[in-house]
Amino acid sequence: MATTMITTLDRSSRAVARGLSDISIRNLFIIPTVLFLIVFNIFPLIYSLGYSFTDFRASTNAPANFVGLQNYRDLLNDPYVWSNFAITAKYVIISVAGQLLVGFGVAMLLNRDIPLKGLITTLLLLPMMLSMAVVGLFWKLLYDPSWGVINYALGLGNFEWLADPKMALYAVALTDIWMWSPFVMLLSLAGLSAVPKHLYEAAAIDRAGPFYTFFRITLPLVAPILMIAVIFRTMEAFKTFDLAYILTSQPTAELISIRLYKMAFQEWQTGRSCALAYIVLIMVLAITNIYVKYLNKVKER
Numbered sequence: 001m002a003t004t005m006i007t008t009l010d011r012s013s014r015a016v017a018r019g020l021s022d023i024s025i026r027n028l029f030i031i032p033t034v035l036f037l038i039v040f041n042i043f044p045l046i047y048s049l050g051y052s053f054t055d056f057r058a059s060t061n062a063p064a065n066f067v068g069l070q071n072y073r074d075l076l077n078d079p080y081v082w083s084n085f086a087i088t089a090k091y092v093i094i095s096v097a098g099q100l101l102v103g104f105g106v107a108m109l110l111n112r113d114i115p116l117k118g119l120i121t122t123l124l125l126l127p128m129m130l131s132m133a134v135v136g137l138f139w140k141l142l143y144d145p146s147w148g149v150i151n152y153a154l155g156l157g158n159f160e161w162l163a164d165p166k167m168a169l170y171a172v173a174l175t176d177i178w179m180w181s182p183f184v185m186l187l188s189l190a191g192l193s194a195v196p197k198h199l200y201e202a203a204a205i206d207r208a209g210p211f212y213t214f215f216r217i218t219l220p221l222v223a224p225i226l227m228i229a230v231i232f233r234t235m236e237a238f239k240t241f242d243l244a245y246i247l248t249s250q251p252t253a254e255l256i257s258i259r260l261y262k263m264a265f266q267e268w269q270t271g272r273s274c275a276l277a278y279i280v281l282i283m284v285l286a287i288t289n290i291y292v293k294y295l296n297k298v299k300e301r
Contacts, residue, residue, distance in 0.1 A: 049278065051270060051274040053071070053271070054271040055272075057271070058268055058270045075279060076279070084254050084259040087255060087256075091240070092238055094170070095176045096237055099177050102177060103184025103185040104188045104222075106124065106181070106185045107185045108188075108192070111189060111193070124182050127179045127182055133242065136245075136246030136247050148161075162248045176243060183229065184233065187229045191222040191226065199221075224298050227295040228295070231295070238256075238280075245261070256280055260277060
């Protein structure tokens, strides 16, 4: 009897000790993460939100004066800012649509039994493994009007890709497509490999053509993962800064991120730039919310 009680107590003690140990381990990982999020994410958000209602300029020692919603009203009534948003929207549409077409098209080609499939897939992933600065400098050389390979290959002579504001937008979008189409390709390959083979076998027995098979089987089943790729790439394209800044910073071709940078760190309109950052944040959240709702509808079909 005594031996049984000791054994039960030992088990209880070990369980309690194991429970305390689990709590300690949990706290060891969770508390630093929570502190990190508060210090580096939540606190700057709240701090910048406060500055967005002031006329604060970081370049002066003047105190920040509360101006209410004046910064937001000025920005929303500024046609130059809306022009930046229009340029950004055009860039996002071109870039994401290009990545979707190229990435999904390449994935369809690779979703077959071809020799050296693994090596080809790995090589195609290389662009998105490179640094954004390296990619920007590399493509800046390719676009160079004097010795750039692109003008030589297309026979365009001394055509200025990056000096022309309209062409600069397409040049940045083309570079972004080259760099991030492999990401869409990778997700598309995962989606295509998950399509049940018996559906294609049934379609072949029914003598369904490639067009019918693609639009009735392949595309509907891959659509959810394509939507996830579109969500990720839209958010990233909307905040593109480094690639566009390295390639070009033409005033008439400014993305909203470059306009925000200049407003904050060149014109030193700190309060106003904080307000613009929150307008951009709200727009990105609204677009993402629309995508997520559409994604849920696609999943329910």
